Amino acid sequence: MSKTAPKLKFTGKVKELMCLDSHITILDNKVALIENCKQIIECNDVLARVNTSDFTVEIWGNNLFLNSFSNNNVEVRGVIDTISLTSRSKKERN
Amino acid sequence: MLFGYVDFSVVGDSYNRLYKKIFEDKLPCRNIKENNGALSFRTSIEYVKDIKELCEILNLEYEINNKKGLFTLFYNFKKHIGIIVGAFLMIVICFVLSNVLLRVRILSDDSVVKKDIIGVLKENNAYTGSYIPNLNATQLERELKQKVDGISWAGISISGSTLTIDVVENINSPESNKKRLPSNLVAKRDAVVDKIEVLDGQLMTSVGSGVTKGATLVSGVITTEKTRYKDGKEVTDTYTRYVRSIGKIYGTFEETVNVFQPFDDKEKIISDKTKTKRYLKVFDAELPLFLTFPKGNYKCRATEKHFLLFGFELPVSIKKVKLNEISSENVKLSQKEAKSKAYSTVAKYEKNFYKDYKIKDKSIDEKIENDGVRLTVKYKLYGEICEENEFFIQK
Numbered sequence: 001m002s003k004t005a006p007k008l009k010f011t012g013k014v015k016e017l018m019c020l021d022s023h024i025t026i027l028d029n030k031v032a033l034i035e036n037c038k039q040i041i042e043c044n045d046v047l048a049r050v051n052t053s054d055f056t057v058e059i060w061g062n063n064l065f066l067n068s069f070s071n072n073n074v075e076v077r078g079v080i081d082t083i084s085l086t087s088r089s090k091k092e093r094n
Numbered sequence: 095m096l097f098g099y100v101d102f103s104v105v106g107d108s109y110n111r112l113y114k115k116i117f118e119d120k121l122p123c124r125n126i127k128e129n130n131g132a133l134s135f136r137t138s139i140e141y142v143k144d145i146k147e148l149c150e151i152l153n154l155e156y157e158i159n160n161k162k163g164l165f166t167l168f169y170n171f172k173k174h175i176g177i178i179v180g181a182f183l184m185i186v187i188c189f190v191l192s193n194v195l196l197r198v199r200i201l202s203d204d205s206v207v208k209k210d211i212i213g214v215l216k217e218n219n220a221y222t223g224s225y226i227p228n229l230n231a232t233q234l235e236r237e238l239k240q241k242v243d244g245i246s247w248a249g250i251s252i253s254g255s256t257l258t259i260d261v262v263e264n265i266n267s268p269e270s271n272k273k274r275l276p277s278n279l280v281a282k283r284d285a286v287v288d289k290i291e292v293l294d295g296q297l298m299t300s301v302g303s304g305v306t307k308g309a310t311l312v313s314g315v316i317t318t319e320k321t322r323y324k325d326g327k328e329v330t331d332t333y334t335r336y337v338r339s340i341g342k343i344y345g346t347f348e349e350t351v352n353v354f355q356p357f358d359d360k361e362k363i364i365s366d367k368t369k370t371k372r373y374l375k376v377f378d379a380e381l382p383l384f385l386t387f388p389k390g391n392y393k394c395r396a397t398e399k400h401f402l403l404f405g406f407e408l409p410v411s412i413k414k415v416k417l418n419e420i421s422s423e424n425v426k427l428s429q430k431e432a433k434s435k436a437y438s439t440v441a442k443y444e445k446n447f448y449k450d451y452k453i454k455d456k457s458i459d460e461k462i463e464n465d466g467v468r469l470t471v472k473y474k475l476y477g478e479i480c481e482e483n484e485f486f487i488q489k
Contacts, residue, residue: 039114
């Protein structure tokens with residue numbers, strides 16, 4: 001059985017070309033840098049939740065804290081256990 | 095967060111709107127964390143005002159826990175005005191010491207050369223107190239080489255607030271007479287010849303003979319005659335040679351000098367009243383500690399007192415200038431005073447004009463007149479009586 005990459009719609013392709021997709025960079029289990037972030041939802045010791053254009057990123061761990069920079073980037077630092085992405089519905093996005 | 099940062103602690107029901115606003119307004123925050131129902135974060139000092147406004151708009155209670163950094167440090171120093179003034183003075187001193195010329199060193203022993211160099215430097219605006227970045231060392235070197243006599247090379251270096259000028263002085267070539275025109279030695283006054291020293295030229299006088307002013311004593315035209323016989327006849331050939339007359343003719347001559355000293359005279363009076371002016375001297379720069387300097391003629395005496403630090407002399411001193419006014423006053427001299435003054439004038443005259451001559455005899459005729467004392471001094475002098483007189487040869 002062969003697996004193929006999911007087909008992108010026109011808007012998806014434009015987003016990709018214009019670098020409007022969210023980029024998530026993970027450094028070991030210490031840092032997660034989320035670029036093109038839309039909003040911070042919450043951040044406490046064990047859970048940090050942020051919204052990107054298409055997903056809600058949930059980061060679980062210990063001693064977590066956020067650094068927010070002026071250019072729509074959010075850095076989550078601490079001891080990261082899991083990172084999960086949940087697709088946001090169109091309604092939620094708006 | 096270069097200038098400092100502030101730790102905020104915000105308390106409220108929900109922080110979603112605050113997060114949203116922080117994100118929308120692009121306010122940089124660090125260490126964002128919800129803990130025990132409070133949201134804590136750190137932000138740069140320049141965004142504190144925005145955060146406070148945001149909290150007030152969103153009805154959130156906030157507390158500032160910690161303030162640190164350069165700005166906070168300066169803010170804390172506000173109470174210690176002495177430290178601020180000291181720091182400001184330090185900055186000013188550092189600026190002055192690195193940008194203002196305070197010392198000019200001239201590496202030469204010749205006082206005339208030094209004076210000339212200082213004159214040229216002043217013309218080019220290079221003196222103590224000048225702004226160092228405005229000085230053009232290359233141009234100054236060129237000016238010094240062109241304008242100062244007695245130096246063959248000049249090098250300028252600026253280290254700190256000191257301008258050092260190194261010069262190579264001219265090595266004078268040995269004296270030599272380059273005159274090539276023929277000349278006579280003529281008498282410069284009426285005299286009796288006593289001694290003759292001729293190295294070149296035709297002597298026209300003899301010891302013991304009297305000469306008048308302008309008479310040729312040694313001629314530069316030497317004529318020789320040679321007699322020969324040609325076809326049984328005597329033929330005389332005349333040869334003329336032109337030379338530069340070299341020699342010294344000494345003689346005795348008389349001169350009369352009249353000195354008149356009036357009884358009404360002007361005398362220089364130095365006032366007892368002393369005016370003192372002070373300067374703060376930093377290296378060679380003199381900063382006046384007064385507003386006006388008196389005009390007129392003054393006798394000036396300067397003293398300098400250096401500040402000491404643990405026994406070491408600092409380059410900072412107080413220069414004290416004491417001034418005594420000089421004024422002239424009309425005085426009536428007594429006969430004795432006038433005579434004494436007249437005699438001192440005669441002595442000065444001898445010192446100035448007869449230093450190269452030997453005074454063989456001197457007779458003074460004193461005459462008291464209505465308005466002063468007149469001295470008629472007759473000298474019998476011995477010395478050189480000739481001078482060189484060049485002449486041209488007609489072709």
